[in-house]
Amino acid sequence: MSAAAIDTAREQGSFWPRLWAGIAIMLVWQITVRAFAPAYVATPIGIALAIPRIATDPTFLLSCGITLAAVAEGLVIALVVGTALGLLIGQSTLADRALRQYVNAGYTLPMIVVLPLVSLWFGYTGAARLATIVFAALFSIVLNVADGARAVPREYLEVAASFRSGRWRVLFDIVLPAAMPYFLAGLRLAAGRALIGAVVAEFFTAIPGLGYFILFNSRTFHHNEAFVAVLVLAAFGVGCDALINEATRRYLPWYRRDEVRD
């Protein structure tokens, strides 16, 4: 899921196979559901018919706005805190040794586990969702930025030192730009995790948003309507991915994808 994906997307002559495959998937889905599943189950035709209705539904638009705004806010917090922590860990061996265990534990812990604790601490509110999003996104950024800060070529630092560059100068002019591809890779991971965090937090706390929209509509057997919200989530996930890949490609054309952690 990276530069290579975009390369495949641009591969010659893939339009027709792709179109046929899409049609085949839709046909199999439509026919299987019609033949074997109850009438309320989502079908491609049902979803297509639901789109115009849902796209103008104020509840739905509000849900989209709330969830996506929460994801954006959480990502910004995670970016600022995560970059600072990552630089610290990457630059100082002491900080690395003291803090890495916590970062690794936070990254490994399935973020969904924090839901009961977070809702205990923040109540069944938007703050609980925000905390879940930050928790979900933070550690992949810390780990990637730390890797990036450590990967700065030693010669660059030596040259900077022999020109008597200040500590902050080195940080902003050398370390940060060098860590950029790692930072973007971390951001791509974090965006996906943040989206999952938002949805599970809404499932758990039943606060308004896209996740709750899905939960409510599927419980009341409006599967077609609920699936429109899944499409929005998919579009957001794919969009984030494409945006970051494009940014990497345009602004950091020298970077190769196999250098960063996944």
Place this chain on the structure above:
Amino acid sequence: MSREGSLAARYAPPLLSFAAGLALWELVGRHTNAAFLVPFSETLVTLWQLARSGELLQQTLSSLAIFSTGLAAGLLVGAPIGLLLARVAVLRRAFDVYIMTAYATPLVALIPFILSLMGFGFAPKVLVVFLFAVFPILYNTVEGARSLKPELIEVARSFRSDEWALWRDVMVPYTLPYTMTGLRQAIGRALVGMIAAEFFLSSTGLGQLIMSASQNFDTAGVLAATLVIMALGLVLMWLGHALERRFARWRV
């Protein structure tokens, strides 16, 4: 800042910071409302009680049954399809966009649909874990098999390998390390899927341990179960890394 440092310089900071973390937890826990946080010592006592009653083992095994069935299904489906897509270019071009889309979609959003279609049993939970696990395996297998040098296939062909021999002696061994990278990524995601299924489908296993503790405002129980899940995650991740390293040896 020497890279190696003495033994003390290497091991003192993590140990001290670990001890400081626990001390802070204990201190904050003693001076806040018990509904908010309980001290580390109390969490340990709860954990010990859970372990002694046998409930911990039973719930962990129940969770692991879901986890391993789903992960195995992900491997059994993801790896062969990945190889097939890499071998047959037209299939790959036809389906890659859809696979990428499914990979980037938060599949956790499908849980309510799975719930109303399949109900509360073992199978829907396995399906959730499978959905979380299959795409990283599939994706890494395709990317790995695609990087197979055409010369290797040409050599095999000039020695009159048939399609079966080509798969057995070239494709599968070459791609295995990549599949293992996918498996390592899948382990982390499958763990999220397992807990999500146990939270949102029906409470069983470690998910139930957390849920019932949280419904009884038993903060010590929630923290104890969270610690267990964290430990399980660390062990499984370590296993994933070990597997990946084991197979990385013959990566060319």
